[in-house]
Amino acid sequence: MEAQRPLRDSYYFRSSDFSRCGKEGINKLDVNELAFILSRLTIKDAAAARLVSPQWARAFYMYFSRISMLNFKWNEALLYFCNKPLKSRHRESHNYVDWVNNVLEKHDGGKIKQFSVCFDLDCRFTSSIDRWIQFAMEREVEELELEFLLTQGHKFQDSYIFPHQLLGISHLSGPGCHNTYPPRWEACEDCITSASSFCRPHLDLPTGGGFKCLKVLHLENVDVDGQVVEYFLSNCRALEGLSITGAIHLLTLTVAAPSAPSLRYLVVKNCLRVTSITICNSHLCSFIYKGMSMHLQLDNVPSLVEVCLHQADSKTSDFAALAFDQLSSHLFQLHTLMLDVQFNAPLYLSAFACAVPKLPNLQHLDLVILADDLWSLRRLAAFLRASPHLKKLVLQLQFYPIKGELYNDVQCPHDHLRVVEIVGYRVSKKATQHLMFLIENAAALEKVVIDPACRWLHHRTGAYRSFIEVKEEGEARDHAMLQLKEIIPPTVEFVCL
Known part of the structure; x- marks a missing residue:
C-alpha cells in the first residue's frame, strides 16, 4: 500500500493546479491539498466545507486529527443570540456540543497549544465539557478557554462547575473551608438550582502531563472556588494569564510568591461574592476587576502598570475615592x-x-x-x-x-x-x-x-x-x-x- 503523503506545513497553489481540473476544479485536488485549504479556514467554515463531498470530509478529519490549535469560537452564530426563541437556542447549543465532540473524537494528535470553546452552555452539558477538559489535560494544553454564556432563562447557579476530581482535589467542608461550594446534589440557601438533582459521575484522573504546560486560563461562567484557583496558581508554574468571570463560589483570592511566578495578568469579573483580593510580591503587570466592592491589598507589585477597577456597592458613594485608596501605593x-x-x-x-x-x-x-x-x-x-x-x-x-x-x-x-x-x-x-x-x-x-x-x-x-x-x-x-x-x-x- 502506498504510504500516505504527510500533510505539508505550507503549499503553493498555481492557477494551473485549478484550471487543469476542468469543470470539477478544486474537487479533484487530492486529500492533502484539500486539507491544506481547510487549514486556512476557521473550524466553523471547515466543518461546513466537509459536507461538500466524501473527499472533503476525509480531508477535514485528516487535518483536524493533527491540528494543535483547536478554536471552536463561532462568533457569528452568537450575534443577537438572546433574541432567538428559547427552543432555538437550546437546539443550537446541542448542535454545538455535538460538533465539538465529533471533532475531538477524530483527533489523534499529540500536544495541543490551544483549546477554546465559546457558546451558550451550562450544567446541562457537564459530561461533555468534562471530557473536553480531560482531552485538553491529556494533550498538555497551553491555552484553555471555556467561555460560556448565560442567556435569558439561565442563572449563575446553572453554571458549569469545574470538576475537582480532574485536579485530584476533593471538596472540603467545615471551618476554614469557606471557599468550597456544595456539590450540585446538596441544595443550600446559597445555591438553589434547577439542576440540583444532577450528580457528576466518577471521573478518572487524565493521563499525560495535565496542566503543567498551561500558560493561559480563561473561564467565563464556569463556577470555581478557592481550591480550584489555588490549584492553578500553585501547580501551573508557566501560567501567565488567569481570567475568571461569573464564579459565584469564589470568595477570596490571593496571588503571592512563591505561587504563580509567571503570572502577568489577572482578570476577575462578576464574581459577586468576592470579598477580598490580595496581590503581593508578584510580577503581575495587569489587573482587571469588575464586580462588587471588595477589600483590595496590593503590596510590592513593582511591574503593575495597568489597572481596571469597576466596583458597585449601594453603600459606597464615591467609587473613584475607593479605587484611589486601594491603589494609593x-x-x-x-x-x-x-x-x-x-x-x-x-x-x-x-x-x-x-x-x-x-x-x-x-x-x-x-x-x-x-x-x-x-x-x-x-x-x-x-x-x-x-x-x-x-x-x-x-x-x-x-x-x-x-x-x-x-x-x-x-x-x-x-x-x-x-x-x-x-x-x-x-x-x-x-x-x-x-x-x-x-x-x-x-x-x-x-x-x-x-x-x-x-x-x-x-x-x-x-x-x-x-x-x-x-x-x-x-x-x-x-x-x-x-x-x-x-x-x-x-x-x-x-x-x-
Whole structure:
C-alpha cells in the first residue's frame, strides 16, 4: 500500500493546479491539498466545507486529527443570540456540543497549544465539557478557554462547575473551608438550582502531563472556588494569564510568591461574592476587576502598570475615592487606568468628590461616567490636571435623565492628549458638550473616535445585544457623521465606528 503523503506545513497553489481540473476544479485536488485549504479556514467554515463531498470530509478529519490549535469560537452564530426563541437556542447549543465532540473524537494528535470553546452552555452539558477538559489535560494544553454564556432563562447557579476530581482535589467542608461550594446534589440557601438533582459521575484522573504546560486560563461562567484557583496558581508554574468571570463560589483570592511566578495578568469579573483580593510580591503587570466592592491589598507589585477597577456597592458613594485608596501605593507607576467614576451619592454631594491624586506616568485613561451628571466636566478636568502626560482618553458614557445644564466653568489646558474616544455615544446635547470640552482644552489633539456601541456592557460576541440598542446605535452614528464631523477641527482626524 502506498504510504500516505504527510500533510505539508505550507503549499503553493498555481492557477494551473485549478484550471487543469476542468469543470470539477478544486474537487479533484487530492486529500492533502484539500486539507491544506481547510487549514486556512476557521473550524466553523471547515466543518461546513466537509459536507461538500466524501473527499472533503476525509480531508477535514485528516487535518483536524493533527491540528494543535483547536478554536471552536463561532462568533457569528452568537450575534443577537438572546433574541432567538428559547427552543432555538437550546437546539443550537446541542448542535454545538455535538460538533465539538465529533471533532475531538477524530483527533489523534499529540500536544495541543490551544483549546477554546465559546457558546451558550451550562450544567446541562457537564459530561461533555468534562471530557473536553480531560482531552485538553491529556494533550498538555497551553491555552484553555471555556467561555460560556448565560442567556435569558439561565442563572449563575446553572453554571458549569469545574470538576475537582480532574485536579485530584476533593471538596472540603467545615471551618476554614469557606471557599468550597456544595456539590450540585446538596441544595443550600446559597445555591438553589434547577439542576440540583444532577450528580457528576466518577471521573478518572487524565493521563499525560495535565496542566503543567498551561500558560493561559480563561473561564467565563464556569463556577470555581478557592481550591480550584489555588490549584492553578500553585501547580501551573508557566501560567501567565488567569481570567475568571461569573464564579459565584469564589470568595477570596490571593496571588503571592512563591505561587504563580509567571503570572502577568489577572482578570476577575462578576464574581459577586468576592470579598477580598490580595496581590503581593508578584510580577503581575495587569489587573482587571469588575464586580462588587471588595477589600483590595496590593503590596510590592513593582511591574503593575495597568489597572481596571469597576466596583458597585449601594453603600459606597464615591467609587473613584475607593479605587484611589486601594491603589494609593502604586498610582505613581501606572501607565493605564480604567475606572468607573459614577456616583451613588446625591448629585449635590458630587461637587466635593473631584479630588484626584497625581498620576505622573499615566498615558491611557478609560473612564465610565454619567454624561448627565452636572459635575461631570469638573471631575473630568480634575483627571486631566492630575495626568500631565496623558496621551489617550476614553470616555464610556452612561445616560440618566437629570435636569439642568453641565457646569462648564473650568479650563484645563493639556499639552499631551492626542486621542479622544467616546464610547456609547448617543444623540445628546451633554454628550456633545463633553467632546467640545476636550477639543477646546487638548492643544495637541490628533484624533477623535466616536463609537456608539456600549461595548463595556455586552459580551464581545454581541450575544446579549437587543435590536432596540442596534437602532439607537444607528441613530447615534448618523448624528455623529452629520453633526459632530462638522465641528471637529480640520487638523483632527475624525473616525466613527
